[in-house]
Each structure stands twice: as structure tokens, then as C-alpha cells.
Amino acid sequence: MEGPDITVAEAVIDNGRFGTRTVRFETGRLAKQAGGAVMAYLDDDTALLSTTTAGKHPREGFDFFPLTVDVEERMYAAGKIPGSFFRREGRPSTDAILTCRLIDRPLRPTFTKGLRNEVQVVITVLSLNPDHQYDVLAINAASASTQISGLPFSGPIGGVRVSLIDGQWVAFPNFSDIERSVFDMVVAGRVVTAADGSEDVAIMMVEAESTDSTWDLVKNQGKDAPTEDVVAQGLEASKKFIAALCKAQAELAATAAKPVQEFPLFLDYQDDALAAVSDAATGKLRELLSIAGKAEREDALDAFKDELKADLAGEGKPFEGREKEISAAYRSVQKQLVRERILTDKVRIDGRGLADIRALGAEVEVLPRVHGSAIFERGETQIMGVTTLNMLRMEQQLDTLSPVTRKRYMHNYNFPPYSTGETGRVGSPKRREIGHGALAERALMPVLPTREEFPYAIRQVSEALGSNGSTSMGSVCASTLSLLNAGVPLRAPVAGIAMGLVSADIDGQTQYAALTDILGAEDAFGDMDFKVAGTREFVTAIQLDTKLDGIPATVLAGALTQARDARLHILDVMNEAIDAPDEMSVYAPRVISVQVPVDKIGEVIGPKGKMINQIQEETGADISIEDDGTVYIGATDGPSAEAARAQINAIANPTMPEVGERFLGTVVKTTTFGAFVSLLPGKDGLLHISEVRKLVGGKRIDSVDDVLKIGQKVQVELKEIDPRGKLSLAAVLPEGESGASAEPEAEAPAERAPRAERSDRGERGGERGGERGGDRSDSGEEREGRGERSRGRNRRRGGRRGGGEESGAETGTETPESDALVQAHGDDQAALATSEDA
Template identity: 75%
Template sequence: MEGPEIQYSEAVIDNGRYGKRVVRFETGRLAQQAAGAAMVYIDEDTVLLSATSAGKQPREGFDFFPLTVDVEERMYAAGRIPGSFFRREGRPSTEAILACRLMDRPLRPAFVKGLRNEVQIVVTVLAINPDVLYDVVAINASSMSTQLSGLPFSGPIGGVRVALIDDGQGPQWVAFPKHSELENAVFNMVVAGKVAGDDVAIMMVEAEATDNSWKLIKEQGHQAPTEEIVSEGLEAAKPFIKALCDAQADLAARAAKPTVTFPIFLDYEDDAYAAVEQASATKLAAVFTIADKQERDNASDALKDETIAALVGDFAGREKELSAAFRSVTKHVIRQRILTEQIRIDGRGLTDIRQLTAEVEVLPRVHGSAIFERGETQILGVTTLNMLKMEQQIDSLSPVTRKRYMHNYNFPPYSTGETGRVGSPKRREIGHGALAERAIVPVLPSREEFPYAIRQVSEALSSNGSTSMGSVCASTLSLLNAGVPLKAPVAGIAMGLVSDQVDGQTRYAALTDILGAEDAFGDMDFKVAGTAEFVTAIQLDTKLDGIPASVLAAALKQAREARLHILSVLTSAIDVPDELSEFAPRVIAVKIPVDKIGEVIGPKGKMINQIQEDTGADISIEDDGTVYIGATNGPSADAARSAINAIANPQIPEIGERYLGTVVKTTTFGAFISLTPGKDGLLHISELRKLANGKRVDNVDDVVSVGQKIQVEITKIDDRGKLSLSPVVADEENAAEEVAAESAAE
């Protein structure tokens, strides 16, 4: 019996010294009742199935394109059983939702305008190498199945992740990097686009500096992802995108269904547009010189009602057309003014930023808080610190199993003066939170430097343009207020783009700090976050069928100037971390031998539970023997540390204990004293005054010398276990006797 005819094509991605990756597109074997279905492999060990289906009838009452994109992560793909109570997959993971957004954003503009039939694209992960990132493969899979479906779709669209990696032979943009390779990358960028003549037009960008970027740049001298380097990355992605598009086009030419004719519902007919334009264009130009958002919106709504009322007699039953035409005329008026007069809706120039306000410590009792305002956009940032055991546990196909920094973004309906549903986050809120999270992660202190789980919440209290970038700014302020030692402050700005025909030529105008209306009526939303030195996160969405990379490069440079201005405002509000809040837990670390972990825990947790009950501290133990102790006050933490040391490190010194130590080293700032084998402490030069009759000591060697024995008391033990000492002057005679006795014994 003959099986189905299987056809395929391949794209070979050549990364030079980093090897080749092969992306294989295949159709004809699975999901044959879907309008279009494609199996996509990468290196033969990761397999995705994408199926595209379309409703037979247009959706009534819809004035938008009902496209749905879903990702189904199957745990069997990684040889695992789901960790949920019912042991089956439930709601999609955050990673799956973000993958859906990655696919939706470049695909949506490629469908014919006016389509009202419901279209659904479902990508199922069937098999995966845990070291492979499947999300960018899914972009190509969804494009391929849609190409095969016969829908009116102007593809193919190719998507590639490129990472800037330096293995010692110079930095290189590597396509389809693996999780393990990203450990040595400073920047990670997903780029989607389509072939446009001899070039590739960019349709979507999602990028971030990696967790290790700061260390790689500052300690190992790797190339920082500046605006120029990021622009080079966009160019480097183009050949890979072209190879992926060519492979899709080759398979589509042989296996795609004929394009089906679907009913197209135009928003309005030409006569409706002409009538609305004649009746309202001049007045609209005046309305959109009003700077205040609510006043401007009210004036626009009143003019819309007036225009429709004046024309409804000639367009009976076509009120929806008139409403849509009014919106289109509004869009044209705004764009023409920007392109010809270089003046925006609220009277600003193309590069002007609205008034900025930054304030910290705005809420009582919380660990850190701040408000950041940019014009009518207002974001409240709140930081909460806790033990590392409170970090998020992740059960997904990714090898990442836990997350210490969690950024949640909330967008309540009142932020735009409207009513609506509140409750669980929508995809947009998850996406905005992830973007703000990626912007901040590169500058966070390491787990060792700051052993806390950090939850950051951004509340969009008022919205008129780029609440996600406002969240980045509010987060920087709030984290510093909470005492988090950021490596550098981060700020973000949203750029817009307007393009249109002026005097027969296509003109582009990049807008700094866009309003909500400029986002709605513009062609691009380009968000850029970073420090004063380099970019930490980028997100690009476009309504055009691609944007020239040169235009994006110019927008990046324009965004840097705005970012530096915003950073100056943030640092004027707070430029160094504050002290930890009195309400935040104090977390200290103790190192114990690995073979003592069982003794500290005790049978069935009896010992550790007893310590927690007696001291009021929370205790968590890592596999390497690091014990994290968290408490609301210092005495509780110290009591827990003493109890743990009594079990696992019985010879570890405690504050207040006295030792007859030996000077083993002198420095310009003090002397190191050996207390017990392997345990030294510092006797600071300021403490030596007690041995010099209270006189200032300029030279340590004038008071003590290597080999000298001295009675000392432990005065401080810092979070890393380092000891600070003080000489015991009152016991000098006793100390001398002990020295004599010890010398006689020798």
C-alpha cells in the first residue's frame, strides 16, 4: 500500500566555525485535513508540527481580522511527564505564550487586509533537544503551513535568532544558537522578515542582552551591544532569513494549494472616505493640535459625531463605514502633518520627549517603590524581596528550571479611562512584563552578591504611550529604593515611525516618545531599553510589510539620545541603592560541608524545623552546602547561624569570642590574624590605636609584626563569613602570661 506523497525542502544555515544548522520543511504526511500543515525539523532532533485552518464563513459583527496563534508544548517531546496534579498539560506556559506572540506579530500584517474569516495556527512541539530554542523555529513553521493553506497571505516569512558570541577568535553573529552557546553570548536577537526584491525587509525584532553580558563585557572584554553593533546584527540576520524564505517558497511552489478567494470586507468605500474627508479634514487638523489627551479625544469624538450626523442622510445604513472613514482621515491628517511640517499631535518636534517625573519611596511598608511619569503615562513600580526558595519554579520544555527575578506587569482598564475585565493577565500583559524583565536582568547582581528572590510589579496607572518602557524606568527606581545593587541604571523609550507618499516619494519620520495615538496611527512601535553604555532590550512591531534596516538603524541612534536624557532624570531621583527596608528580610549565607547537610536537616526535617521554630528564621539549603538564612531582624538570623554552625561547623568562631591569634600578614590597612587553622580575621589599622595608647597609627608594622601573638575578640562577621577583630587591651597581662606559657611548652 502506497503512503502519502511527502515533499520537503531544506535551508542550510552556515555559521562558519560554529558549524551548520539544517532546517527542513516537510508536508504531506501529517494533519492532512488542515488547510495547510508542515513538519519542521532542525538538525533532525527537534520537530514541530504547524497546522493552519480557516473558517468557512466570515465572522459576523467583526471589524478586525480574527487570527489566533497557539503553541502546544507536549512534555513527551522532552521525554517528561507533566508535573501537575493530573499529570497532563494545562494552561500554556509563559514561554509558550511568548512564542505565540513571536509568531503572531510578523504574520498578522502579511494577511490581506479586510479578511474576516477566522484563521487559526496551531504549532505543536512533538520532539525537542533540550538545548534547542524552539520559538524561532515556530515562526518558520507557522509561515510554512500558512503558505501551503491557500489563504491570501503575502509570505513567506523567515525568522532567525542570532547571538553575538566571542570564543576568543573575535565576535560573530551565530544563527540558531543553542542554550549552551548563549552562555558565552552578550546579545540575543530574534529577527523576522521577508524577501523584498534584492533585500530583506524587517518585520519584527525581539532582542535582549544576556544574563552574563555584564560579566563578559566588563571582566572578559567582549564587545558591548551598542546601537552600531545591534544594527550590524540586523544586517547579519538577512542572509539567514533569505535562505529560510527561499526554502519555504520552493516547497510552496510544489505543494501549496491554489489561493482561495475569500470575501474581503473593506472598512469603507471610496465615496464615504471622500465625503468624510471633505467634511472634517480641516477641522481635524485643528483638533490634533490640542496637547491634552482627554481634551483632544473629546474634541475628536464630538467632531466625529457631528460629521456622521451631517452625512448619514446621504449614507443611510452605512454609519460603520463613515466611522471607519473618519478614523482613516484622522490617520492621514496626522501623518501628513508630521511628514511635511515635522510637527506632532501634541505640538512636539520629532525628537522631543514629554515632561518626565521620577519619585521613589512612595508607599509605606513595601520593600521598594517608585513612580515614573512621562507625560500622561504613569507607572507605579513595587519591589518585594524574599528568600531564594521563593524564586519561580518553571516546568516547561526549556532547560531553565527556576527564575530569581520575576517581573509582573498589570494594565487595568482605568489606565485609559475605560471599563473592562480585570483578573488573570492577558497575553499582552505577559509580553510587556517579559520585555521589561529582559531589560533589567543584565544589570542585576548575582545570586552570590545579593541572595534574594526579587519580584517586581509594574502597575500602569495611566497610559498614553509605551507603558512597557515606563515600567523599565519605574523598575530601576524601585529596585534601587529596595536596596538592590544594580550594576547600572536602565531606561527605556518607545520610538514610532510614520511613512507616506509625499511629492511622489516615500518618506519616513522616526518619532521619539510616541503617544498612544501615534502608536495607533503610525507604522511602527520600536521599544529600546538600555544603560548609558549599551542596549539591554529591543522590541519592534510593524504594520508595514517590512521596514528597511537603514531606517531602523537611524531610529536606534535617535533612541539612544532619548535614553541618556531619561537616565539623567532617574539618577537625579536616586543614583545609589538605598539601605534595605526595615520590613525586608535579612538574608545571610553560611557554608557547611556537603556531608553535614543531612545532620542540619535532621530525620524528617526535625532539626531544621526546630531551628526555624526557635529562631523565627527561614532556612534553605543548596546542594553545594550553601545555607541561606532569612529573618526579619538581625538577632534571629544570627541565632539561626549559631545553631547551624554548632551542628555543621562546630569550630567556626562567633561574635564576642576571644582568641590568642598569630599575626600572619601586615598590610597598609591592618593585620591579618590567624585564629584557628584555616580561619583568619582582619585587625584593622583603626583598631591598633588601642595598642598604641590611643595614638593614631600610620604604619601597621610600628605596632605589630608577623609572628607576634595577640589576644583579639571577634567584633563582626559579614554575610560572606569574613571576620573583623579588635585587640583585647584589658587582658594584655593575661595574654602575656599565656604567650610565656605557650613558649615554654614549645
């Protein structure tokens, strides 16, 4: 954009042999009434507008910072019209919600503590290259607009996505690059200055995962696996990109930022309240904080808090009317004691060491009738995983800005209030539940079988039945167990663990203590929630949240190594419960696949779906066809699926029946000279009237309809295949019966008209039925031409003769196929006519 008041800054990201990416920030042209407004561009092709606005007055009654981040996806950005009924954007997509969380997590700890004015950050996607991933650009845009808004904000924050492609960490990869990526990681951080004046980048947020291609790239193409060391290298590689983005934002703020405004800060407590609580409660709190059980510990702490408030803030007490301060100070003293014990004594709340894991439990097949189920327990955290399998047509259809339009594996996470012993709202999932489900989904995606290996849509549900630390990583473990119980052939089992961190300044140096398998209280009182999931060989997913201004990458690398030891121990416990995929449940659908030529898809479907619907009705199977000719067949049992596959193969991959082969066929059409019998889908043969008579003991019949009806089953044998592929059939009689009549035929009349000359016999066809005689008068070339055209039409209709509106049996007219068959059987008819006249 152009204008006299526009301020511009840009960062050029150098990816070496992968080229450069340019991120540009502009302000001064749009949304001038917002507190801060920035347009962010990626390669001048993707454009986002970020605005940051603060409320004029503090929110009363709030004891937390009311920050809201919203991402508005506009479908016009990608040249699309929304697919909803009203054709306009509605509730945010999952991608938008996850992007909100990516922005909120590094932004929130960067605001000054005690701020109670509502702050809203809105990012609107205005233009999007479909190959670009806008989420990391949104992190930078949100930071830039907040940096210039005049709020007390200790930014800027830089966010970058790095992917390990061909051994190099590439910044801002496209969607098309992910197919070659072994590991994909979003990292956010800020530039910090050390005491000696040197600068470094402190990591504030990480969201990372192996890709769908990781297994193939590592196992089949020899690429490096994303081990803990490789991931740590990625964190280091991201620093230079983050520094460049922070520098560009700082340049923009130096010219365009508003002066920092004075906002009222609301401290949780005054120093005198903290001192009073510390003196009165420290000794008792040390004792209570050593109670291992969560419920017992919290009950005791709550009772002591009520007692303390009565002593310090009761009527006539020195802190009367300051109950909230006493409660906040009480919590602060708890936090101080927990952290002090960890750093000095290396002992945690429940008595464990820093690297100890709580008692583990794993059990599969815990629910009847469901396709797969399991329970995973880690201490008081209890997760139930339930797996459901279905046809691929049940996969989730996506209508978003992303080029991904469908999702085969769907992971849902539920966190009911009873899981923490509380009451609360139950209903649609909150952002936290969506985020936890997405994390568990990413952890398992790299080990799922391909669509070709396992042609099922998979829905995995994680039910948090009890919560005391890291239900998301418990969901990963429970899901692995449940999927194996459902018979899903995972490439490797996956387990997850949550790591914590406690830090303190001791003698001028910051010391860190990493905690394995954190409790809920350690999450609340600690500085970091670092979740790591993976197989025995490599990491599949990472999520980092921190309350600090940043964490050194070396500290995170150490936590990764500590997490690996815990993960291997958990995998051993899970392996004792189930070490290989079980047989699929009898209640799960059986899905098999068959490949048909693309030009045969129309025949399988038939006119208006007639053929595919017929197969589904006859077999009870559910059929879906992909554009590449892959046909997926699902049924409640194996025989039904195999029957449907046989019928589809008979249409699209036909094999010619052999002479002498017997069939239980279905009559699809009757004529004056015989009946057409369907042997296989698309394969009909003629049962001549002379063979039809055998079914009634050789008696003379006036009409084929007197013996056979359309839809009737009849046992036949393939007698002959003529050069043009036409099939002649013979009736198969039950054992002991003969085609000859059991009674002598009626005597011939004593007198009859003299036999006509051979040249006059053609008229007899018209007397007996002009249809037959007329057919024989057609030239062979004409009949053959019509037959070829008709066969072409029948292929387009599904290759099925008889039945439907086009059937000659229903319209009373004969098809060109019958003309050709009459010609093939002309000699039989002539002989039959002669015997009748005799």
C-alpha cells in the first residue's frame, strides 16, 4: 500500500539453497482508530491485518489478565465462497482456533503483571497464497501491532516455522514442502540481553510434530530421524530467524509506536499481607504440602486457608476486609515453599525425585461393543481412549483456507468438570480441549497406516476421567492402546510425558530444575509445561508453554533427554498390556479395496447409480469409489464384502466364463425364442426355447413366459461361446430327471396342409411371430453395427442388460443384442421349425 504516513520495515529470511522469504510490516494506512494496527506480508502474496486495542477501564472483579486473541479467516482471501448454507463465515475453524492459541501463549507472559484492562488482538486474513501457512506470520503481526499500541508490553516477539528438509532447517516452508519434511516446528521467542551485553534468543513457545511423511523418509529414504538431538538443533537454528523478525518489528516501533500509556496495575497483595501470611503459615504449610494424595492435600490446604483468613482478616483483625489479599498471599507462600523444596532438597510435593514417574496402569478392551477401548493411568490422571472405525466416506470434510480438504484421522478430547472433582459447564468443546485434541492427533499421525494399507476413517476420543497433571499426554498413551485394541496396524506405539521446570536466581546465576511427570500443582507453581511424545526411536510431537520471558535452548535440550528416559519406561508398561494389533472387533466394519480401470468407473456406478445401488442392496455392503479407480467396500462381515468385490470385479475386471461351467443365473429378459439369463454382472447368455422346454419335461410351450419369469433363478450350464463372445446356455435338470417327455406327445393331425416350398417359408415367421422372422431378415452387417452401438451404451449404463427403463423386456421391443443372438442361433430355430411342421 502507498501513503504519506505509512511506515515500513521488513525482514529477509535467508534459507540458502532454498531461497529467501521476505516478511514486511506496514502501519499507518488501515484501521487507524485501533490502538495499534499492522499489515504483515509474506512475499507480497499473503497479507494479514492485526489490530490491538485495550479497554479504557479495568475489568472489575477480575483476578487475571483479560487478554483475548481472535483470528478471522476470510474465505475471499483464497478466492473462495464459504460452503455454509448462508454463504458467509461462521464459527472459527479448528485452524483458526489453534492459531489463536499459538499467538496467546507467547504474548500473555510478555504483558506487565497486574494489568486488568481488557486487551483484544484481532488478526484478519485478507489475502492468502494457498501454499502459504499463515499462522506464524500471524504471531509476528500480533506482536508488531501490540508493540506499537502503547500498552505495557516487553516485546517484540518473533515467530517462525522451521522444517527439516533434506538435512537443512528451512524457515517459512510452504505446504508443498512439508511432503519432504522430516520434522515441522513453530518456535516463538524474544531477544534478551545478558549482563555482559551479549544478546541471545529466549524460547517462549514451541509447537512441533513429525509429519505424515516422516516414517517413509526415515525408514525408506534414509533421512535422519527427528531424535532429541535433532530437535534441539532445530531450536538453535530458529534463533537467527526469530532475531531477524524481532529486529524488523523493533525498527517499525521505533518510528511508529505510541508512547506507553499509564494503566492501573492491580497487585494480588501488599507486602504487609505477604509478610503476615508467611510468618503465620510457613511451618504448617510445609507439613501440608508433603501430603501425597491430591484430594487429601487440597482439602487440608483449603481448611487451613479458611482458618488463616479468620485469624488474620476476621472481624476486628488487622487485615479485616482484605480477604482476597490473604488468599493470594497464601497461594504465593505455597508456591515459594514448593519451588524451594524442589531446588534445595530435590524433593517434590508427593515425595518423588525430580525424574521419578508416578505409578502407571494400562488396560485394553474395557468397554463392550465399541471397536477399540483402553484406559491409561498415571497417578491420579486417568484417561479412557475409544476408537471407532468406518468407511473412508465418513472422514471429515474441511472447508477452510488450507489446501487440506479432508481428514481421515479425527481425535477428539473431552475434559468434563468431574475429572477435577468440580462442577461446571458441559457442552461444546472449549479452545483448550480443541488444542489438547490436536496435540494428541499430531503425536499419532506419523505412525498411522496409509489409506492404502488401512482404508478406514478413524475417530479417536479421549475421555479425561481424572486429572492431576498432563491429561493430553495421557491421551496419547490411551489412544495408542485403544487403536491397537481396535486392530489398527500402527507402525510403532507412541507415548507421551509432561516435563516441568522450576528456576531461581541463586548467587547471581539462574538455576533450573527439570521435573518429569508433573502434577497439576507443579504445573501451576512451576515455570514451564513441556510436553513430549514419541516412539522408541524419535519424537513425534512437542508443545511448550512457559510463564517466563524465555527459556535457554540448552535447558530445553536437557529436558528433552530427560523426557526420553521417561517415555521409554512408559512404553514398556504399555507393551505389557498390548504389544501388537488385536483382531478387529466383530462389530467393526470390514473394509476391503479393489482397483478398477478409471474408464470402468461409470460401468460400476451405472445409470443414476443403478448398478452400484443394486450391488449394495444385494450384498448389504457400503461402497465408495475414488477418482483414481480405487473402490472401497465396507460391510459388517467379511462374506458380504467379498461378494460385493466379486460383483465389482465381474463388471470392471471381467473374466470370460468357461464352457461347461455351471451357474445359478437370473432371468433378465424373455423373448419368443428363449430367455436371457444373467450369469455374472455384465455377462448374460441365451437359454434357447428348445432348452427351456427341457425344464418342463420336453413339452411343447406356447410362450417362454409360461415357464420362466423375469427375476427367476435357473440352473444353467455354459454350452458354447461363439466367435463374437455370445454365450449359449443349456438347462441343467435335477438328478434323475430327463429332458424327454414322460408322456407321449399328442398324435399329429390326420390331415394337414401340404408343405410350402422352401422359398415361401420366410412368411411363416410373420405368421408365427413377425418379430423372429423380421429379425432374421436383417443383414448381418446392420445387426452387428447396432449390436456394437448398443454394447457401448450398455457399458455407460453399467454393463447390465435387462431391467430398468431401457430394458427390452419392459418396453416390449428387442435389443440389438437379441438380433445378434438370433443370428447365432438361426440354425437351431430352423431345425425347430422343421420339427414342428413334421
